[in-house]
Amino acid sequence: MANLTWLYAKAALTGFTRRGSELPTAEKSFRVDVDRAHLAAYGRVCGFGVGDGLPLTYPHVLAFPAQVELMTGRGFPFPLPGLVHVANRITRTRPLHAGEPLDVHVSLANLRPHERGQQFDVRSTASVDGEEVWVDVSTYLRRGDGSGEPAGKDRAEPPTPTGRWRVPGDTGRRYAQVSGDRNPIHLHALTARAFGFPRAIAHGMWSKARCVAAFEGRLPDACTVDVRFKAPIPLPGAVDFSATPTGAGWRFALWSDRPHLEGVLHA
Structure with missing residues (x-):
């Protein structure tokens, strides 16, 4: 498993040297056995119950x-x-369980123009006994000279909330502990200010996981959950959660004075 502390240091030291217009063809594959103590810790941070079933986002x-x-x-x-x-x-074809070794494969794909720069996908899959059962596609934006194409507008009015969640100030540090994502913008106000944020902000994948946890017990065995991250959630803070049933599943969102996340869940 990669040493994330070293990788973040490497990123800071080599960032100014990185140039190019293509993604490398490199990929990573490995097998992992789920650590039940780690799984339980993840569940506590993100709002999932304790059990042998893997949360969709885990x-x-x-x-x-x-x-x-x-x-x-x-x-x-x-x-x-x-x-x-x-x-x-994230799409899964069936529920996953802690006792199943996972063969994980990660690759980069689909570098393309964006109105604010360029974006690309990081594609991760998990297979059990040779069967691909889980696919995760994370899209990242690199700001810069963009395509100039118009952006879609955020929803003018917030949806009717179905719940209100308080997000404690240590949420970023707690999620970093279970995810390994110790980006300074998530940890403390002091380190976040060095990157232009007045306060630390919650991880996007924590906010998605927290939303998925709200549907625990109602997720179809085979399903897709697709989200767009809008504005960061400052820490500490509070957000309104909304969930509206649709013909194929649910539409959901996190709002405060602005949209933070918008997503759909469907079978």
Whole structure:
């Protein structure tokens, strides 16, 4: 497993040297056995119950070190600091269980223009006994000269809330402990200010996981959950959660004075 502390240091030291217009063809594959203590800790941070079933979002944290390794590796064209996680889509074909060894594969794909720069996907998959059962696609934005194409507008009015969640100030540190994502913008106000944020902000994948946890017991065995990350959630803070049934599943969102996350869940 990659050493994330070293990779973040590498990212800081080599970011200014990164140039290019193509993604490398590098990929990472490994097998992982689920640590039940780690699984339980993840569940506590994100709001899931304790059990042998893997939350839909849990394999993302298993794949994350390999994702960072690819984004700090030879030939990757962008500095890791400054990349913005703008979307994540996860599909599973069946529930996963802690006793199943997972074969995880991570690759980079689909570098393309964006109105504010360039975006690309980090694709992670998990297979059991040769069968691909889980696919995660994280989309990142590299700000810069963009395509100039118009952006879609945020919803003018917030949806009717179905719940209000308080997000404690240590949420970023607690999620960093279970995910390995110790980006300074999530840890303390002091380190976040060095990157232009007045306060620390919650991880996007924590906010997605917290939303998925709100549907625990109602997720179809085979399903897709697709989200767009809008504005960061400052820590500490509070957000309104809304969930509206649709013909195929649910539409959900996190809001405060602005949209933070918008997503859909469907079978």
